[in-house]
Amino acid sequence: MSAGILDGKALAAKMKEEIRAESAKLPRQPGLAVILVGDNGASQVYVRNKVKDCSDCGIACFDYHLPADTSLEQLLTLVEELNGRDDVDGILCQLPLPAHLPQTPVLEAISPDKDVDAFHPENMGKILRGDARYLPCTPGGIVELLREQGIDPAGKHCVVVGRSNIVGKPMALLLLQQNATVTVCHSRTPDLKAECLRADILVAAVGKENLITADMVKEGAVVIDVAMNRNAAGKLCGDVDYTAVAEKASYITPVPGGVGPMTRAMLMANTLTAAKYRQSK
């Protein structure tokens, strides 16, 4: 079997066109504030992509690049100012922050209404409860990819490898809400291969090249590769041994072009949702 490709790039482009059309109908242009502290190279690329996505979607982008020695007080003052601004519907602070800045008070300072990354405890609680205001971008993008392909997690055994607050845990919750039976694996899981072999839908979100090899994948499984690693040649790759696993899987996401573009599209979708919500109040 050679797997069908779950084409995140194509679906994200379609979603962005729809968001652009919806944004244009609103009385006021939606606005997203993006805060970057310091000069982390990868973060700068992510922020540039977000600025471009906003432009593609007809969303105003307010881009704040603060010096690496910004104090917590200065950062919180900016967040407070953005919380109060009418033209800002969504606020995100690009992670990771420089080592001297604690993440928790910053994420908790963003108004839950404007928390389009869904990292505020109030929004995480809503995700847990099953009435999310904003879907977490990466897991939400995966749900959309599966839906587009007509893959229904209900009744399936889903195995999520990785338990971070950003990907693994919310992914498991969204799959559970879609009536899957979910197993979550992590670095202390004794027999990862045995767990993965039980998966009808396998989501790898670790950050280790070739962690998931073909002998760990059930024939016909759907394989979602979240990770973004650089291999020895500097090429972007995921956790999954793509070529070999594609011979066994029914569907697979490529890296790049799978989950990454969907994460970006979901951020735009959440910003549109925030704008609609705030303009209806």
Ligand code: NAP
């Ligand atoms: P993270 O916070 O570092 O979490 C990694 C998880 O993997 C942890 O739960 C860890 O377990 C688990 N793990 C580590 N080694 C393992 C092993 N040998 N076997 C099984 N589990 C293992 O990473 P993250 O933020 O979730 O991101 C994961 C990957 O996805 C990264 O490559 C990141 O760049 C990528 N990512 C991509 C997107 C996208 O849009 N495509 C978005 C976000 C992240 P413990 O909890 O026990 O330590």
